[in-house]
Amino acid sequence: MTTVDIAEAPTREAIITGWYERVFPRVCQYLHKRGRSLDDARELFQEAVVLYYEKLVSQNSEVASNDEAYLMGIVKKLWLKQLNSERKKENLDGIDFSDTKEPEPSVLRILEFLKQTGAKCMNLLQAFYYDNSSMKEISSQFGFGSERSATVQKYKCLEKVRNSVKQKSLEYEDFLD
Amino acid sequence: MIEIQHLENWLLSRGEPTERLLTEVKVQLDTDLKQKAQWQDKTYQIIKAYGRQQLREEVTAIEQKMLSAPKYRSFRERILSIFKK
Numbered sequence: 001m002t003t004v005d006i007a008e009a010p011t012r013e014a015i016i017t018g019w020y021e022r023v024f025p026r027v028c029q030y031l032h033k034r035g036r037s038l039d040d041a042r043e044l045f046q047e048a049v050v051l052y053y054e055k056l057v058s059q060n061s062e063v064a065s066n067d068e069a070y071l072m073g074i075v076k077k078l079w080l081k082q083l084n085s086e087r088k089k090e091n092l093d094g095i096d097f098s099d100t101k102e103p104e105p106s107v108l109r110i111l112e113f114l115k116q117t118g119a120k121c122m123n124l125l126q127a128f129y130y131d132n133s134s135m136k137e138i139s140s141q142f143g144f145g146s147e148r149s150a151t152v153q154k155y156k157c158l159e160k161v162r163n164s165v166k167q168k169s170l171e172y173e174d175f176l177d
Numbered sequence: 178m179i180e181i182q183h184l185e186n187w188l189l190s191r192g193e194p195t196e197r198l199l200t201e202v203k204v205q206l207d208t209d210l211k212q213k214a215q216w217q218d219k220t221y222q223i224i225k226a227y228g229r230q231q232l233r234e235e236v237t238a239i240e241q242k243m244l245s246a247p248k249y250r251s252f253r254e255r256i257l258s259i260f261k262k
Contacts, residue, residue, distance in 0.1 A: 020243050028259045038260050046236050103226045130228025155178045162220045
């Protein structure tokens with residue numbers, strides 16, 4: 001199997017497009033048979049793509065040759081979860097299904113603030129903490145002279161965002177819950 | 178930078194175990210450091226939410242392209258035909 005870095009944007013777009021071409025029609029057939037609409041299929045498949053992506057980057061995994069089966073498995077789990085309105089934590093090969101809800105309004109407000117005031121820092125932090133990119137990849141992607149410079153900038157950004165989160169959070173009571 | 182890095186290693190269980198243990202002791206003894214650790218932990222949650230939001234936007238854009246661009250007409254027709262049955 002060829003190693004692909006799904007966290008790299010052009011590769012990611014191609015891989016997600018491939019998932020839509022190969023798996024989404026099956027998802028639609030599966031959900032249509034169960035009385036669901038196209039909008040339901042879109043919503044569930046989008047959620048499945050996000051969860052599968054997070055599994056791949058968190059484990060530094062390659063895209064599996066049986067990715068169709070993985071994605072269908074996640075869709076079925078999500079569908080059952082929706083059907084049963086399950087609240088308890090469930091796992092399928094390290095995928096945390098309890099963690100898919102929309103962020104709290106206070107978190108959304110903080111995100112909006114950070115997007116407007118520090119998108120560059122947030123993109124750098126996202127690359128490291130969410131996409132699990134290496135410092136070498138980040139140096140190249142963000143144009144740093146060395147991995148050391150990228151690391152220093154990452155911690156400066158983290159401190160800046162930490163201060164913003166603290167400052168803005170104190171304004172939004174529900175964030176502290 | 179050292180302090181924030183040590184807090185990160187402790188919060189995310191990275192780095193040397195002895196360094197993490199030392200950080201844990203410092204956090205327990207230092208109220209100011211404890212608060213910094215709590216805010217840093219919240220910050221990681223915010224970064225995850227941000228990453229997820231960005232990915233969702235990207236996935237939505239891909240989906241919209243595939244359900245509307247001429248290049249993907251046969252794909253779109255295939256999908257719509259499933260729900261016409």
